[in-house]
Amino acid sequence: MATEEPSKDEKGGVKFDLEKETELRFEVDSGDKVQLELLSGLAEIYGSELNRNKKYTFESGCKIAVFTWQGCSVQLTGKTEVAYVSRDTPMLLYLNTHAALEQMRQQAEKENERGPRVMVCGPMDVGKSTLCRLLLNYAVRLGRRPTLVELDVGQGNIAIPGTMGALCIERPADVEEGFSVQAPLIYHFGSTTPGTNIKLYNKITSRLAEVFNQRCDMNHKACVSGCVINTCGWVKGSGYQALVHTASAFEVDVVIVLDQERLYNELKRDLPFFVRTVLLPKSGGVVERSKDYRRESRDEKIREYFYGFRGGFFPHAFDVRFADVRIYKIGAPTIPDSCLPLGMSQEDNQLKLVPVTPGRDLVHHLLSVSTADSPDENIIETSVAGFIVVTNVDTEHQVFTVLSPAPRPLPKNILLIMDIRFMDLK
Ligand SMILES: Nc1ncnc2c1ncn2[C@@H]1O[C@H](COP(=O)(O)OP(=O)(O)OP(=O)(O)O)[C@@H](O)[C@H]1O
Numbered sequence: 001m002a003t004e005e006p007s008k009d010e011k012g013g014v015k016f017d018l019e020k021e022t023e024l025r026f027e028v029d030s031g032d033k034v035q036l037e038l039l040s041g042l043a044e045i046y047g048s049e050l051n052r053n054k055k056y057t058f059e060s061g062c063k064i065a066v067f068t069w070q071g072c073s074v075q076l077t078g079k080t081e082v083a084y085v086s087r088d089t090p091m092l093l094y095l096n097t098h099a100a101l102e103q104m105r106q107q108a109e110k111e112n113e114r115g116p117r118v119m120v121c122g123p124m125d126v127g128k129s130t131l132c133r134l135l136l137n138y139a140v141r142l143g144r145r146p147t148l149v150e151l152d153v154g155q156g157n158i159a160i161p162g163t164m165g166a167l168c169i170e171r172p173a174d175v176e177e178g179f180s181v182q183a184p185l186i187y188h189f190g191s192t193t194p195g196t197n198i199k200l201y202n203k204i205t206s207r208l209a210e211v212f213n214q215r216c217d218m219n220h221k222a223c224v225s226g227c228v229i230n231t232c233g234w235v236k237g238s239g240y241q242a243l244v245h246t247a248s249a250f251e252v253d254v255v256i257v258l259d260q261e262r263l264y265n266e267l268k269r270d271l272p273f274f275v276r277t278v279l280l281p282k283s284g285g286v287v288e289r290s291k292d293y294r295r296e297s298r299d300e301k302i303r304e305y306f307y308g309f310r311g312g313f314f315p316h317a318f319d320v321r322f323a324d325v326r327i328y329k330i331g332a333p334t335i336p337d338s339c340l341p342l343g344m345s346q347e348d349n350q351l352k353l354v355p356v357t358p359g360r361d362l363v364h365h366l367l368s369v370s371t372a373d374s375p376d377e378n379i380i381e382t383s384v385a386g387f388i389v390v391t392n393v394d395t396e397h398q399v400f401t402v403l404s405p406a407p408r409p410l411p412k413n414i415l416l417i418m419d420i421r422f423m424d425l426k
Contacts, residue, residue, distance in 0.1 A: 252275060
């Protein structure tokens with residue numbers, strides 16, 4: 001618990017003196033703001049170093065841990081009643097994991113081989129995304145250029161929920177905003193749970209692995225730096241099979257299982273013997289998130305895509321004629337096996353491109369703008385250029401209105417519909 005009682009200054013700021021290897025945890029309630037300032041010493045948030053005397057602002061829903069290896073003083077201003085200091089963190093184990101990965105990178109450099117490909121998995125709310133961020137931050141701080149592979153379709157740390165993608169990490173994550181998302185590679189999945197179309201999920205995973213391999217062939221630094229793969233919290237049945245598939249598609253060298261011994265044992269049993277599987281504890285600070293909270297944070301991610309971090313962007317609204325675009329849904333509804341055409345399996349059905357006729361029910365749906373030029377291309381395995389949301393449909397005039405991050409016209413005319421909806425309430 002607290003190493004020293006926090007002290008309050010006249011402006012309502014609360015000062016915390018943290019001993020080495022302890023962390024200050026706090027959450028920001030909906031509608032509130034908390035400011036953090038490092039007064040002395042060194043500290044970091046999920047592997048991103050804090051600058052001294054800079055005020056960091058955290059808004060609604062943020063769950064933060066300020067960790068110090070050496071000891072420091074920080075000041076919190078705002079609603080800070082729930083802030084507390086903990087000595088009990090798994091950070092030393094996480095640091096050792098990073099050190100082992102760095103050794104593998106050094107070895108890879110010497111022997112002109114590829115660096116470690118790491119898959120992070122575990123049930124929901126165990127800190128998978130946070131550990132990925134930490135490992136990537138530590139690697140990039142040593143001059144590496146690792147790749148983040150995001151397979152968690154529920155939250156979407158690179159683009160919006162309902163997508164899968166990869167991002168080359170060139171600098172540590174911004175303390176407030178996270179990783180800078182420049183030139184990500186994004187694929188359309190279309191829903192927030194892999195279970196809605198597991199065949200598509202696995203197909204895109206394989207595609208991402210293929211593209212990552214190509215990048216490694218061309219870029220030695222990326223190859224030596226390896227990748228960190230963030231996965232979904234669904235670890236049973238097809239979810240588990242998807243993890244095994246991911247491990248094989250990416251030919252992972254290291255699997256980190258957070259918090260669940262059963263999953264650890266299963267993966268140890270089912271993955272090839274040369275894959276190093278490690279079980280790490282979750283941090284006591286990781287907070288369980290309710291369904292509502294998850295829905296809100298998904299909405300927030302989408303809002304941020306269109307309006308920028310803290311409203312820094314101004315999206316465009318314009319009309320699109322039905323005749324100018326082609327909208328598809330990936331995956332036909334399941335029908336009894338006996339009704340399938342001869343020689344076709346249920347799985348083929350899941351990868352089918354089904355044309356969608358624009359109508360009123362399109363309203364609020366998110367659409368991915370495919371980079372493909374023609375439906376004859378392999379649309380499923382083609383990346384997307386961005387997203388739009390339908391705000392109105394006028395069937396009489398055969399147009400729909402969209403919100404788009406870029407002005408008209410749309411860069412391409414093949415659109416893929418998501419199950420996910422977004423209400424633009426601005
Ligand atoms: N040490 C910590 N102290 C306080 N909060 C933390 C700590 N580590 C992580 N968190 C917070 O806990 C929440 C859940 O963490 P995270 O998103 O990493 O979990 P996850 O396992 O990836 O979740 P999911 O179920 O979405 O896959 C995040 O809001 C994160 O900021």
